[in-house]
Structures are given as structure tokens and as C-alpha cells.
Amino acid sequence: MYENFILQTIRRRVEIKPRHDFNPYTLDSLSSLPSQLAKPLQEMCQLAYTNLASTTMTFSSHQLQSLSEAVKEDYLGLMTTFIEYDEEKYQFLHLTIQEFLAAWWIAKHEKKTVKVFKDYFDDDHFRICLRFVAGLTHLKHQSYQKYFNKQLDLQCKTKPLLGFDCYYFNCLSSFYQDPTKRKFNHLNSDDDIFNALTSLFIQVQLLYESQNTTLCQALAQSINNHSLCLYRVSLSLFDWLCLSYCINNSNTTWNHLHLGHMSNQSLSVFTAGLTNNSLQTQCKRLEIELINEPTDEIIHKFLQSSLLYNIEECCCGLSIGRYFPCHVYLLQFLKLPQLKILDLKIDCPTMPAVFVDGDAAKCSELEKCIAINTKLWKVKITYRGLPSTIISSVVRGVTKNKAITSLTLCVNFRDNIPIPPLPDGVIEQLLKDNNTLQALSLDIPDELLPSSLNIVE
Structure with missing residues (x-):
């Protein structure tokens, strides 16, 4: 994009100012400019690099005296002027233009590109x-590899969900065990972790x-x-x-x-970036909390990615601003x-009454799937x-299932939503037939329990 912008400029x-005997629209690459333009561009790139290195972003006329006349005539349209304390100053059209030209100099003209890096x-x-x-x-030189093989310890401190004999505490992935250890549930908050995260995202960019x-x-x-924890780490869309x-x-x-x-x-x-379908990249254990009304379509695309094909453990939170039938999720x-x-x-x-009974076909599919x-x-x-x-x-699905060894259901609902109780015999059948x-834990409000509930020890 920047190369094209500079070429168009x-x-x-x-x-506008024809000075040479060639068609401007035959210029299709900065790397193949005719010498009448290549040399001025090289001077501009060197100026950008040397002054970026010295953190100089504005220039006086005196500082530009060493440039050739061909450059000083119009600076290839890449610089602009302004007045500061009655003195004319120069600067590149934008800081990123200076940064790109400096990078062009480093990549194309600097003999020790790796050293500068x-x-x-x-x-x-x-x-x-x-x-x-x-x-x-493209960081092709073998010397670049040493910047990407420094050991990074970004492991999450939470343990795998090996059992449900501890109760859910505070946040999605932290199962309460010891009050003195809560602060170590994820990444430790210290300078080493901050530096490791900073280094990681410099590298991924x-x-x-x-x-x-x-x-x-x-x-x-x-x-x-091969463990990466980004809990409470704020990332931009570009970082993702x-x-x-x-x-x-x-x-x-x-x-x-x-x-x-x-x-x-x-x-x-x-x-959108998970396009590898070779199954060589996999994830065994995933923890994620989705906020701001995640759509069924986006969740479907995410779960269908090859990254999760062999996933064994998933801990997910969904914060939904409007009601969506949960059996779909x-x-x-x-x-x-x-x-x-x-x-x-x-x-x-929020849950409108129209959805209280759910969708019969999907509920039947849910039961069969389990x-x-x-x-x-x-x-x-x-x-x-x-x-x-x-x-x-x-x-009902768990009742018929022959593999599930632990079930926990924790249900709550708003008081102003009328929800019919569970059908008679559902819980009794689970205890009798499975x-x-x-391990079984059913935290269900009394209003949802059938009036005829009859559990014999």
C-alpha cells in the first residue's frame, strides 16, 4: 500500500512537471524507476532513515542543503512545508511515509540490514x-531466526478441569480451591510476564x-x-x-x-485467519469468553476451524445481550x-416469553446428540x-448416554419470566437408568422442579 502510494505520488x-522523456504511467515499481528518479528516491530514503535513527521528524532548509538539486526541486512530492517561529520547516507527508522510506533504505540499500534489525x-x-x-x-535471512526462538513462559496457571468437586468461583476459568491462590489463577502480574507479552506481540506483528x-x-x-494465556490482555483487531x-x-x-x-x-x-486445513495445527484445551452478542454464524465458523478439530477440553463463556435459543449454541x-x-x-x-418452550426439533436433536x-x-x-x-x-440425553461420568447443571432465570416446570419423571429416570x-450436581430453582418429584435413596 505504501509503495503504491509513493509510486502514485x-x-x-x-x-505535473514533465522533466524527462518518459511516460509517467510506465512507472510500475519503485525498484525499477529510471535513474533520473531512482537516485533522488535513494537520497530521500537515506534522509528518512538517518533522521529516524536520530528521532528527527522536522528539518530546516539548512539540514537539507546536502541533498541534490533534483531532490530539492520538489522532494518527489513526499514532503510538505510549514512555518515555525517565522522559519520554514520541512517534514514528510506523514510519519509512516518517513518510516516506510527508512525501511526501504534498510532493505534495499543498507549493507548490514540484519545488524540494523x-x-x-x-x-x-x-x-x-x-x-x-x-x-x-520477508525476513528470509537465517540470522532472523534467533529473534523468534527466545523462550517465553506464558502458561496459564489454571489447572485442567479434571473434576467438578470444586465450585465455580467468580470468573469463567477459575475453579475455587484456595483463597490464597486466587491471584495465581492466570498469568502472574509481574514485569517478566509483561515483557514476555510485549515481546510476543512484537514478534507476531x-x-x-x-x-x-x-x-x-x-x-x-x-x-x-505450547501454552498461551491472554486472560485480561487487551488486544487490538490487528493483534488478533x-x-x-x-x-x-x-x-x-x-x-x-x-x-x-x-x-x-x-x-x-x-x-478469518484460521485458514489452515491440514490438521497440523491443533488445540487440545481452549478457554474463551465471548462478549458483545456473538452470533451463531461466527461461533459456527470458529468451531468449524481445523484448529479445534481435535480439541478435548473447552471452557467457554457467552455473554448475550439479546435472547438466542441456547440449544443452537x-x-x-x-x-x-x-x-x-x-x-x-x-x-x-433477556428472554422473551415466545422462546420459553424452545424449538421442539432442535431440542430433540440436542437430546439425540448427547x-x-x-x-x-x-x-x-x-x-x-x-x-x-x-x-x-x-x-434425557445424559440419561441415555454411556460415556458421561460427570454432569453439572446450574440454572437461573429472571423472576418475571413464566417458565413451566420440568416434565414429571425426568430427574427420576436419570437416577434410575444411568x-x-x-458425579451429579443439579442447581435448579424450585420453581422448575416438578411437583411430583419423587426421589428414593
Whole structure:
């Protein structure tokens, strides 16, 4: 984009002030400019680089005296003037134009490109410039690999959901065990972790710009235990795009990805980058909390990505601003082919009465899906606003299932929504017919319990 902008600017200048015997529209690349333009461009690039290195963004006429007359005539249209304290000053059209020209100089003219990359790798002032360098060089030189194989410890401190003998505490992925250990549930808050996260996202941005898949694999191998925790880490959409590119091209089985809170846009951008269908990149354990009304379509695309094909454990929270039939969401997760443990929390603050009874066909599909599932063995569903027909579908499905060993249902609903009680015999049938359950927890409001409930010890 920047190369094209600069090329178009030069074309326009040549067209407005024709000085040479060539057609401006034959100029199709900065790398193949005629010498009458290539030399002035080279001077501009060197000026951009040397002054970026010295953090100089504005120039006086005196500072530009060393430039050739061909450059000083109009600076190829890439500089503008302004008055400061009655003195005429010059600057590039935009800081990113200076950064791109500096990167062009480093990539095309600087003999020690790798050394310059090393010298400024940790320099915030050069961050955008180095991203341009990555895009121009594709980081092909073998020397670049050492910047992407530094060991990073970003493991989540939460333990896998090996059982439901501890109760749900405060946030999605933290199961309460010891009050003194709550602050260690995720990443420790210290300078080392902050520096590791900063380093990680500098690297993923450079890799996205370079489109170098080999270095993506090197970075993945440098992350301890192939475990990455982004809980309470604020990321831009560009960060999500870069991260998805790196994960997609990592050819790694990730033991644990804790993606933290993701908005609808973030999930859409992240999912769009998961294009690898080779099954060489996989995730065993996923934790994520989706906010801002995630749509069924976006969730479907995310769960259908090859990254999750062999997922075994999923802990997901859904914050929905408007009601959407929850059996649709449940079916999406239950259809993950290798899923063993599901911890799903859905918060739906509004639920119109028209949806109270759910959709009969989908509820029947939900019951059948659970009943025939041979992989799933631990299920926990926490839901605010769950229609009773869906509860009964889940219970009936588990009743017929021969693999699930642990079931936890925690249901709440708004007082002003009339919800009919569970059908008679649903809970009794579960206790009578299912012989595989080893742990059962039903936190269901009294209003939903059938009046004829009869449980004999």
C-alpha cells in the first residue's frame, strides 16, 4: 500500500512537471524507476532513515542543503512545508511515509540490514519501520531466526478441569480451591510476564508482515509447553489478526490456548485467519469468553476451524445481550468430534416469553446428540434464562448416554419470566437408568422442579 502510494505520488509529480522523456504511467515499481528518479528516491530514503535513527521528524532548509538539486526541486512530492517561529520547516507527508522510506533504505540499500534489525529490535521508535522491513525482506535471512526462538513462559496457571468437586468461583476459568491462590489463577502480574507479552506481540506483528511461515513455527516452539494465556490482555483487531496468522501457520499442537475476552469483531478477525486445513495445527484445551452478542454464524465458523478439530477440553463463556435459543449454541459445541470436557456458561439477561418452550426439533436433536456421544465424559452448563424444555433435553440425553461420568447443571432465570416446570419423571429416570454417572450436581430453582418429584435413596 505504501509503495503504491509513493509510486502514485511520484507519477503525479512527473505528470505535473514533465522533466524527462518518459511516460509517467510506465512507472510500475519503485525498484525499477529510471535513474533520473531512482537516485533522488535513494537520497530521500537515506534522509528518512538517518533522521529516524536520530528521532528527527522536522528539518530546516539548512539540514537539507546536502541533498541534490533534483531532490530539492520538489522532494518527489513526499514532503510538505510549514512555518515555525517565522522559519520554514520541512517534514514528510506523514510519519509512516518517513518510516516506510527508512525501511526501504534498510532493505534495499543498507549493507548490514540484519545488524540494523538487531540494533533497533527493542526500540519502540523503530517498531513500525521494522514491520515495513519485515514486509520488504520477508525476513528470509537465517540470522532472523534467533529473534523468534527466545523462550517465553506464558502458561496459564489454571489447572485442567479434571473434576467438578470444586465450585465455580467468580470468573469463567477459575475453579475455587484456595483463597490464597486466587491471584495465581492466570498469568502472574509481574514485569517478566509483561515483557514476555510485549515481546510476543512484537514478534507476531513482524511475522504477519513478513508472511514467513518457517519463523511462525520457530516462535511456536519457543512458547513453553505450547501454552498461551491472554486472560485480561487487551488486544487490538490487528493483534488478533497477527496472532491468528501465527497460530494458523505454527504446525503445532497447542496444549492450552486461553484467549480471554473476545468481542464479536475480535472473534471474526481471529477466525478469518484460521485458514489452515491440514490438521497440523491443533488445540487440545481452549478457554474463551465471548462478549458483545456473538452470533451463531461466527461461533459456527470458529468451531468449524481445523484448529479445534481435535480439541478435548473447552471452557467457554457467552455473554448475550439479546435472547438466542441456547440449544443452537449447545449443539455447536457438542458436535466437536473429539471433545471430552465441556464447561459452558451462557448469560442471557433477556428472554422473551415466545422462546420459553424452545424449538421442539432442535431440542430433540440436542437430546439425540448427547445420547449418542461416545467421547464426552464431563459436562458443566451454567445458564441464566434456560428454558425448561432444554434442561429436560439435556437430562434425557445424559440419561441415555454411556460415556458421561460427570454432569453439572446450574440454572437461573429472571423472576418475571413464566417458565413451566420440568416434565414429571425426568430427574427420576436419570437416577434410575444411568449407571455411568459418578458425579451429579443439579442447581435448579424450585420453581422448575416438578411437583411430583419423587426421589428414593
